[in-house]
Amino acid sequence: MLPIADTLVAHDWFLRRRDLLALGYTDDDIRAELATGRIFRVRHGWYSVPQAPAEAVEAVRVGGRLTGRSALLAHGIRVPRPACRQIVVPSGACRLRSPHDRRARLRGTDGCGVRWRDPTRRRLHAARASGQSIWCVSVPEAIAEVLRTESRDIAVACCDAVLNSGALRATELAHVLADAPLRAQRWSRLIDGRAASHGETFMRLWASDAGLRLEPQAMVEGVGHLDGRISSRTYVEIDGRQHDEAADPGSRGRRPQSEEDRRRDAVLATRSGRALRFDYPLLLGDWPLCLAAMRLTIADDARREELELADARHRARLRVQRERRTSRERSRMASAVPRVAPPASVRPPPASVPPAPERVRPPPPAR
Numbered sequence: 001m002l003p004i005a006d007t008l009v010a011h012d013w014f015l016r017r018r019d020l021l022a023l024g025y026t027d028d029d030i031r032a033e034l035a036t037g038r039i040f041r042v043r044h045g046w047y048s049v050p051q052a053p054a055e056a057v058e059a060v061r062v063g064g065r066l067t068g069r070s071a072l073l074a075h076g077i078r079v080p081r082p083a084c085r086q087i088v089v090p091s092g093a094c095r096l097r098s099p100h101d102r103r104a105r106l107r108g109t110d111g112c113g114v115r116w117r118d119p120t121r122r123r124l125h126a127a128r129a130s131g132q133s134i135w136c137v138s139v140p141e142a143i144a145e146v147l148r149t150e151s152r153d154i155a156v157a158c159c160d161a162v163l164n165s166g167a168l169r170a171t172e173l174a175h176v177l178a179d180a181p182l183r184a185q186r187w188s189r190l191i192d193g194r195a196a197s198h199g200e201t202f203m204r205l206w207a208s209d210a211g212l213r214l215e216p217q218a219m220v221e222g223v224g225h226l227d228g229r230i231s232s233r234t235y236v237e238i239d240g241r242q243h244d245e246a247a248d249p250g251s252r253g254r255r256p257q258s259e260e261d262r263r264r265d266a267v268l269a270t271r272s273g274r275a276l277r278f279d280y281p282l283l284l285g286d287w288p289l290c291l292a293a294m295r296l297t298i299a300d301d302a303r304r305e306e307l308e309l310a311d312a313r314h315r316a317r318l319r320v321q322r323e324r325r326t327s328r329e330r331s332r333m334a335s336a337v338p339r340v341a342p343p344a345s346v347r348p349p350p351a352s353v354p355p356a357p358e359r360v361r362p363p364p365p366a367r
Helices: 004-010 017-022 027-036 054-062 068-074 125-129 139-149 152-165 170-178 182-190 198-209 257-270 280-285 287-336
Strands: 040-043 046-048 085-088 112-115 215-220 224-229 234-239 274-279
Touching (some): 004 027, 054 085, 152 182, 198 215, 234 257, 274 287, 280 287
16 A cells, blocks of 8 residues: 555545545554555645645635636746735635645635635535546636736736746637627637737737837747847837746756847847847836837837838839939930941832923913
8 A cells, every 4th residue: 555645645635534544554554654645634634745736725725726827827827926825715615724734714814815716616525536646626717716806917918928828728718708798708709818928918909009109029031039029120028936947957058048048139139120129027118118118119110111111112213213314315325326327239219200281371362
């Protein structure tokens, strides 16, 4: 028989005491594992292992499952991090515990947002009976919760993220939107799965609100995909924490992303383009500044295009004038060349002109 810790890992990190007894373990086995520290008691009657995800332990300790943005993050989907842990519990659930102390009751200061509308309407083990995770709702349920409770920007960013990550297909997301509130259904036309991060979605939505058109994930030959294009020459890039090697220890030893971005900017400049780079804190903290920079560059590109168009028209007029002048000169030179009489041998014979008929005067009238 496997150790209890291995059995817990194989059963999605959590098991009840009755489940362990049904598998053949005894209370003495449970107490022995507790004494060694290989397992611990999450809440009354529930056990887990120390390597279990912290967010999963908190959700089960409270008495529910992760939902909304917390569930999407648990599924590995990059969405805006919520201010508090979002947990859904069965309708009518009571005796909810603090996520940090299984002996204390849940308080408003524990940093949890609890929703009493678990679709199972049963206790935690009902999720396992239906083949779902015991501590996290499915992606469609999480998106449905987001559409019910979040703002437009957050909801659209989460929908973009699930499409871009492949967690949901467009048809599956359409089914979720069909059951969403009416206000959320109106956002379906704003969803674009090309956005690789929620920062790109925010910029696209806010630029559209300001009357600017932003094409997401624009492709430039030799450069690759850029976060967005706002004019024929100007592109925008949203830089996050990926440039900080301290925030990503695994990036040490590799070429920093900032160096690659500078190389891409140089290649883009050789193609008469430029990139405006905004980091995520600047985008959220000073959007008017970002918008002013984009509007100025768009206006500058428009003036440049007008000058180039005027220059092209001027060159075309000069070319037409040059061609006309050359044609006139050729005609004048052709008319100024003297005509040379052909040799006698080839000179055509003069045309014979018939003599004019003699005029006969009429006789004078008789007197």
